[in-house]
Amino acid sequence: MKFKMMYSFLNADLQLIEKELEAAIEADSTVLREASLHLLQSGGKRIRPVFVLLGAKFGNYDIHVVKHVAATLELIHTASLVHDDVVDDADLRRGSATIKSKWDNRVAMYTGDFIFARALEMMAVIESPLAHQILADTMVELCLGEIEQIKDKYNFEQNWRIYFRRIKRKTALLIASSCQLGAISAGVDEGIHEKLFKFGYYVGMSYQITDDILDFTASEEELGKPAGSDLIQGNITLPVLIAMEDPKLKKLIETVREDTPKDEMSHIINAIKTSGAIEQAARISDMYLEKAFTELKGLPAIKARKTLSDIAKNIGKRKF
């Protein structure tokens, strides 16, 4: 089943959220409006709003309340991408020019800050202090994850625990919070929204590990960047950590720098791909998915539960 088909019953609500997003980026500055709109229309999957809506389905679902949370999560994700493109000095995202390349870093910084502010302004419609605490903690953790990623670049001595903490902060927490905040905005019991948080967390971990695997296995065309880009940039991901358990491979991998010649890099990537590290990383990703399914079992058997399960399966199967 195609990804979007899984939640087609949410289409009307998702359209409402699109309108909220467009309204959220209304600004006096034409450049700011253009830049934000350029970003919103560049084809994101809106996976976070989907998780928010599905989480809310476990409680008193009121789209006119939950839409604020859904739009907030998407705006936070969007703003962080704008700033990420400055961090990564990236010219392209999803095939179109980034704000920093279409305008410049300064415009990207202002646009990101503007969108972050709009996100929180929208979230302020929700009065629940718990919801704000969860979102605020997530935002801080997200930054810490990004800072850690820079700190640990080319650190070949880092252990698995550091990697897992980093991907938790960088990716998993925002998905986990999306599921949980949707539920909280719909007034569900603590036992249920905590399960939804754990479900989102496990799915997010699996999602990031799969992403890190695909960096080695997908084609340049599918990735929009050369295979092994993460490693070239010094980001030590799970397949690399597993491969480095072999002392010979570790010695080889430790030579990687940004200016490592292409043919040497191909040799190293090939060595990682044939070491069994990819398969082992995939098993760990699957293990996280299994944990996500276990959490779902403890939730009421409503349609949203089946959809969450389908989405999780799709994440496990994705090829790029």
Added chain:
Amino acid sequence: MLNITDDIRQLKRLIETKAQHPYLLKYIQKPSLDEDKLMLLWGLFNDLDVTSEKRNQYIISTMLVQIALDTHEIVSNSGEGIESPEVLKNRQLQVLAGDYYSGLYYQGLASVGNVDMIRILSSAIKKINDNKIILYQQGSIHDVPTLLMTVKAIEASLIQKLADYYNEPAWIEISEDLLLLKRLHAEKSSYMKSGESIVFDVLREMPFDDSTGGDVPISDKEEQVRTRFDKCLRDARQSVERSMRKLAKLDDELLERVKAILEQTESMANSYVKEG
């Protein structure tokens, strides 16, 4: 009786502790604290009936927002060609540090469930960035009043929104006028030091008084820009004096600081380093 010096010192320490991140500080410059904004916030809250605990919380959150914005203000544009790893790393961490300080302000207010304050500050951040782009892109500002309004919005929206929430119009006026004047000082210093100033750039783009009917020589145009700027400076000074009178009382130290800024204007207006 509250003592502004001790309070400000304590607040500065609390803000610095909150914003401390050893790894960030190893690579980027320590976030600078705008003490005048801190003083104005102190003055505003000193006039209000809020507990010292709440006052500290609001001031710390607002100053964290200011630090976040200021940190992003110094993110450099990408240079031509290949940049050194140090330059790249510094830029990357500047971006993330700003986001981190921003997260801390939200976390602080969320931890005490103050949704109103979250709404006020995020609305101010929105307005500030909207106006920053308007100023930065220049083309959309065609007259001096719009220019000054844009600069005021950038410099004073945080305090303006707070003062507006507490219905303190006199504090809105003094904050807007004083912070505009301070920004004009900074712009003039930068212009005199390096010839660079975004406010001068915008003034330069505005239509010129061309009484001769022909092309105005560049040196004359620059003279007109300077004259225009100095008029803004003098007007801003007068506005500060007017808005000061509207405040029922002003703490002695705050008053001294305002006077010092006014005196600085006196020495700045009409003074330019001679070229050539």
